Amino acid sequence: MFYTNVTRIKDFFIHGFPGLPPDYYGPVSVLLFVLYLAIAVGNILILVVVKCERFLHKPTYLIFCHLALTDLAFGTVTLPKIISKYWFNDSIISFYGCFVQMYFVHSLGAVHSFILMVMALDRFIAICAPLRYAVLFTNTTVSVLCGISWIMPMSWMVGIVLDALNLPFCDSNIILQCYCDHMSITVLACANVQALWLAAFGLAMFSLLLPLCFIIFSYFVIIVVVARISTSEGRTKTLSTCTPQLLITLLYYMPRCFMYMANILGFTFSLPVRVVVIMVYSISPAAVNPIIYCFKTNDIKENLKKTFFIRKINICAAPE
Incomplete structure (x- = not known):
């Protein structure tokens, strides 16, 4: 255990997964490294495909790009440090580096939530007002809405981080988490942080519940509109256009809502379980989302098939 008696500590120590035996450090570091590669490769692939193919320069795919960018940034902010801990036994993160990481962890999470709301708006207009979709929801509109979401x-x-940065720290400097977040940092302060916690909690609920309420409302209206379509084939075809967006939204919100509801109902998790659950629901969507984009979106899937098929033909036809 590392402690400090000074009021301004120089470094924090990332604790990682509590209770993990040293024999598992190697496999865990490899698993996290593979996960980071999957996040980097998958999301960069989506960005490159949409950027290079002009027929994909549509509102829906621009939203996918913003989501891919948040996933890539979140993985890059959080995973390298925890990989370094288990691979090189490097648990130290600088005082200011920890606050920078906290800033991006929470801001990127909120950005992702608001972009999911923009994605729900895209499907809402496309299904409920299809004849006006091209006018109401242009690439410029998406860029403005996603820009506001960022x-x-x-x-x-910035305000939340500056308030936390001014707290005095005079006891433990161990972050009981795999990355620096608001709770794990402020709980180490030797000061009353109730007001700061309330402000941070209020903003977290705003960035989570406002988009979630709009998403639930929009899909409720979509279901009502689809139910009025006369043919089952038409209903299935219309709903299939929402499949990628719905899967991505559920993957992001369901674990978070489960954790919040469990806390409200009085269910508690041990620290090791809580750290693992938070890590899984924070990181796994960034790795899974590109798979959803590729296999549940026909335009991207067909483009990838065509690209790899042509490349395969060229390789086979190349002279020896």
Whole structure:
């Protein structure tokens, strides 16, 4: 255990997964490294495919790009440090580095949530007002809405971080988590942080519940509209256009809502279980989302098939 008696500590120590035996450090570091490669390769692939193919320059795919960018950034912010801990036994993160990581962890999570709301708006207009979709939801509209989704959380998180940065720290400097987040940092302060916790909690609920309420409302209206379609084939075809968006949304919100509901109902998890659950629901969507984009979106799937098929033909036809 590392402790400090000074009021301004120089470093934090990332604890990682509590109770993990040293014999498992190697396999865990390899698993996390493979996961990071999957996140990097998958999301960069989506960005490159959409960027290079002009027929994919549509609102839906631009939203996918923003989601892929948040997933890539979140994985890059959180995973390298915890990989370094288990691979090189490097648990130290600088004082200011920890606050920078906290800033991006929370701001990127909020950005992702608001972009999911933009994605729900895309499907809402496409299904409920299809004849006006091309006018109401242009690439410019998407860029503006996604830009606001980036700017708002990244602006208010500056205040939250500055307030936490001014707290005195005079006891333990161990982060009981795999990365620096608001709770794991402020709980180490030797000061009353109730007001800061309430402000951070309020903003977290705003960035989680406002998009979630709109998403639930929009899909409720979509279901009502689809139910009025006369043919089952038409209903199936219309709902299939929502499949990628719905899967991505459920993957992001369901684990978080489960954790919040469990806390409200009085269910408690041990620290090791809580750290693992938070790590899984924070990181796994970033690795799974590119798979959903590729296999549940016909335009991207067909483009990838065509690209690899042509490349395969060229390789086979190349002279020896």
